[in-house]
Amino acid sequence: MESLESIEGNERYVFERADICNNIEIRRIFNQHQPDVVMHLAAESHVDRSIEGPGEFIQTNIMGTYQLLEQSRLYYSGLEDRKKGEFRFHHISTDEVYGDLGATEILFTEKTSYDPSSPYSASKASSDHLVRAWQRTFNLPTLITNCSNNYGPYQFPEKLIPLMILNALEGRELPIYGDGNQIRDWLYVDDHARALLHVALSGEVGETYNIGGHNEMKNIEVIKKICSILDELCPSKIKGVTSYEKLITYVDDRVGHDVRYAIDASKIKTELNWMPHETFETGIRKTVQWYLDNRTWSDHVQDGSYQSQKLEGI
Numbered sequence: 578m579e580s581l582e583s584i585e586g587n588e589r590y591v592f593e594r595a596d597i598c599n600n601i602e603i604r605r606i607f608n609q610h611q612p613d614v615v616m617h618l619a620a621e622s623h624v625d626r627s628i629e630g631p632g633e634f635i636q637t638n639i640m641g642t643y644q645l646l647e648q649s650r651l652y653y654s655g656l657e658d659r660k661k662g663e664f665r666f667h668h669i670s671t672d673e674v675y676g677d678l679g680a681t682e683i684l685f686t687e688k689t690s691y692d693p694s695s696p697y698s699a700s701k702a703s704s705d706h707l708v709r710a711w712q713r714t715f716n717l718p719t720l721i722t723n724c725s726n727n728y729g730p731y732q733f734p735e736k737l738i739p740l741m742i743l744n745a746l747e748g749r750e751l752p753i754y755g756d757g758n759q760i761r762d763w764l765y766v767d768d769h770a771r772a773l774l775h776v777a778l779s780g781e782v783g784e785t786y787n788i789g790g791h792n793e794m795k796n797i798e799v800i801k802k803i804c805s806i807l808d809e810l811c812p813s814k815i816k817g818v819t820s821y822e823k824l825i826t827y828v829d830d831r832v833g834h835d836v837r838y839a840i841d842a843s844k845i846k847t848e849l850n851w852m853p854h855e856t857f858e859t860g861i862r863k864t865v866q867w868y869l870d871n872r873t874w875s876d877h878v879q880d881g882s883y884q885s886q887k888l889e890g891i
């Protein structure tokens with residue numbers, strides 16, 4: 578709830594805590610709030626967790642998407658024609674559905690075949706297929722976006738970038754899986770959010786749009802960059818650690834680790850006039866500064882107390 582503090586007082590904001598698999602609750606929420614657009618961002622999203630326990634990924638990502646589609650279809654069928662024309666179900670997905678590019682120069686386009694590697698990406702691929710089927714079979718007006726790796730404020734510290742920042746500040750090891758030469762295409766979270774609005778408001782029904790930052794980097798380069806910004810903004814006081822880079826530790830590789838992801842985002846640029854505003858250089862600096870300025874937020878995530886925060890002001 579602390580992530581939402583800045584908008585708590587906004588009269589256009591309402592929060593409902595519900596499980597997307599709970600069709601009774603979802604039906605009530607649709608009827609009560611009468612949405613024009615549904616943006617479906619609810620997912621189990623961490624690859625390592627999906628390897629440790631795939632069950633929740635199957636349940637939330639596949640069954641949850643099915644329930645949301647069904648409740649949307651029910652709600653949509655009861656709308657008057659004008660509202661029907663405006664309604665959109667926007668499914669937010671990942672570039673991981675396309676699989677691993679290996680050491681090639683190829684980019685993922687909207688036409689790349691699906692080839693997911695992990696239980697997480699397989700569950701997201703499955704949910705994408707459900708969304709396309711509901712559009713084709715039931716004429717539900719859907720849109721799909723597949724985005725590359727996000728980073729920025731408020732990211733849960735299981736993901737690479739916040740994990741490295743917080744581990745460094747705590748003097749803990751910075752674990753690099755395998756040789757650290759895997760490549761990801763990094764996009765600042767605000768750029769992703771703007772892209773989602775472009776698609777939800779102006780995208781063509783039934784279409785898919787890839788979203789990416791053209792910021793391909795090796796994991797080891799990302800971690801060294803974080804260390805150098807931290808060395809500058811918050812020099813280490815840890816004994817024997819003159820630079821945070823000294824904390825880098827190579828560990829066993831992730832099982833089935835995808836070597837490279839890279840997005841061709843030319844469709845959303847050409848058709849919807851979207852461009853990322855941040856370079857990796859500007860975005861990562863803002864991100865490191867945000868984690869330095871918001872230690873209470875990350876403390877509450879790390880000690881688990883965020884889960885029992887009261888739903889105040891709602």
Ligand code: DAU
Pocket residue numbers: 622623624625670671672673724725726727735736737738740752753754755757759760761796831838
């Ligand atoms: O491509 C989009 C996807 O990006 C999203 O769909 C996923 O929800 C999101 O988790 C992310 O997947 P990745 O597996 O690429 O992100 P993650 O932050 O877990 O890892 C990024 C890279 O860093 C990956 O090659 C694994 C590596 N890594 C990760 C962690 C957590 C490490 O070397 N050490 C680590 O401790």
